Ligand SMILES: Nc1ncnc2c1ncn2[C@@H]1O[C@H](COP(=O)(O)OP(=O)(O)OP(=O)(O)O)[C@@H](O)[C@H]1O
């Protein structure tokens with residue numbers, strides 16, 4: 001029920017431009033995840049939507065209404081902070097009631113809303129406790145509860161799970177997913193550093209970099225068709241391998257001679273004029289397999305990380321390539337110091353213009 | 362000039378004596394228990410047991426001399442007659458209970474207690490909040506804090522001028538009368554107006570203590586996590602609600618410490634009353650009454666001491682509570 005339009009949203013601090021010309025359409029019911037390197041302006045963008053940060057230029061439109069100058073409380077938005085930001089002098093119940101009391105809602109309605117939220121978040125036994133008597137996970141749930149009771153049109157989350165330990169993070173992530181499921185009409189915008197959170201929660205991911213949007217798409221689209229080397233390496237873990245080379249055969253199938261020695265075949269089509277073009281090929285570690293015959297890359301395994309379900313192989317730097325990493329299913333502890341050849345299926349090979357970093361298409 | 366040299370010399374001598382003591386005593390200890398040779402380990406242990414006493418020794422000594430001894434002596438004297446020649450039992454206290462001036466002093470002190478800490482803390486709190494928001498806040502802050510640097514006696518003299526009276530028709534040099542006359546009234550001898558003159562005296566202490574409250578509370582306000590304020594803004598709180606329902610409750614501990622600290626100052630208030638009215642016209646307070654009995658006219662050490670002990674009995678619980686609260690704040 002809440003469509004958001006960001007049109008040319010720009011944020012300047014004096015001379016410094018932190019975000020410039022952000023254009024984004026968010027449809028009601030979406031769960032949008034902002035990712036990007038630290039300091040790229042994710043929190044700033046979220047805070048501009050919330051109204052905590054002034055918009056330097058551009059328009060923010062919620063449900064067809066320009067809200068640039070509307071006070072935060074009237075935008076129909078609730079925000080969950082990384083530090084929880086609970087009111088330390090109020091009990092859990094008072095924390096959740098606060099917004100409704102300010103809005104002068106009838107007592108019965110307030111009680112009903114708080115108790116419903118407490119039930120959903122399993123906070124009922126803690127309603128009369130102060131935040132300092134709660135665990136980190138419980139505090140985060142109170143922060144979410146405080147948002148829920150207001151029944152906002154848009155939920156904003158700024159790295160809500162980053163202060164929790166690994167197990168709790170998984171559990172709370174699933175709770176947020178269930179919450180979203182239960183409120184299909186509500187729009188959510190979620191900032192995170194965590195790949196898994198981004199991939200599992202998002203209906204669409206927005207990758208921010210250098211003050212702008214690098215790419216927007218569904219998690220799988222970003223994973224399968226990254227439009228730039230930056231996105232290719234940002235999404236997926238370990239990051240995508242990049243190797244420099246030259247196009248030696250064009251057509252429906254493209255063959256690339258790699259500086260590191262091997263050759264790669266890609267299903268990305270190229271025109272005859274591209275013969276001899278300098279490109280970077282990208283291959284995800286999990287798409288690499290061992291081969292006996294000639295392949296993409298031959299090298300000596302320097303480090304083996306056997307994680308049980310998968311094994312990570314780290315190779316030394318090759319000419320025209322960063323560190324090459326391969327992710328093989330199962331255990332391969334015996335491969336340490338072995339000299340092996342890696343290959344991949346042609347449809348798994350991404351092509352990027354060397355220098356411009358754009359997908360070859 | 363001579364006084365200046367004397368003061369400077371005293372400061373120098375004091376600093377030198379302190380340094381000499383800490384340095385010399387430390388050195389002597391190291392000589393007596395050298396940290397080497399066959400007994401090194403034992404010597405280090407011993408030296409470490411003695412060293413703290415060397416360092417706090419002077420403080421303990423002076424505290425004993427100037428604090429503990431006077432308390433004991435005063436207690437003793439409060440049970441003795443005017444010259445301290447013989448014991449009179451509870452006679453001094455019985456006299457206090459029946460004395461009209463003492464009742465007035467107690468009542469006035471109570472009035473001071475009700476008005477000054479609350480007003481100074483409240484104005485200080487508001488000033489702390491406002492000066493953090495406005496552009497010339499830093500300047501305003503230093504102006505509000507300035508009176509803290511003035512002694513109570515000095516402040517009393519300044520405010521005496523403000524309340525000064527000149528006969529009707531003459532130019533009024535007192536600020537208050539000048540204003541009052543400008544409004545079209547006839548000039549007043551403000552400090553002799555019964556009951557209300559108490560508040561005129563209180564204004565002086567409030568003027569002084571507001572700066573203290575402001576500085577402490579301003580630091581506390583800055584310590585409030587910014588996110589709780591932002592969360593409240595998103596929850597729809599207006600600036601008023603933000604201040605009284607989100608910020609103030611988070612600094613209650615500090616407010617209490619400021620409040621009680623000023624309360625203690627109020628209980629001991631003396632200089633202002635002494636300078637401005639000397640307790641006349643219904644403005645007597647305990648500390649000034651004690652001074653009068655103790656040191657003026659024909660001194661009565663017994664009655665003076667009894668009043669001193671009453672003041673101490675009032676201050677001590679406040680003091681204990683204050684220290685506890687301050688510890689909670691910092692620990
Ligand atoms: N008040 C300010 N003045 C100047 N620059 C600022 C100010 N606030 C933030 N910035 C800059 O804006 C940029 C974006 O900050 P922001 O907090 O939005 O980053 P982020 O993407 O959320 O980073 P992280 O992932 O570390 O939380 C940073 O480079 C920061 O230095």
Ligand SMILES: [Mg+2]
Nearest residue numbers: 042043044158
């Ligand atoms: Mg951030």
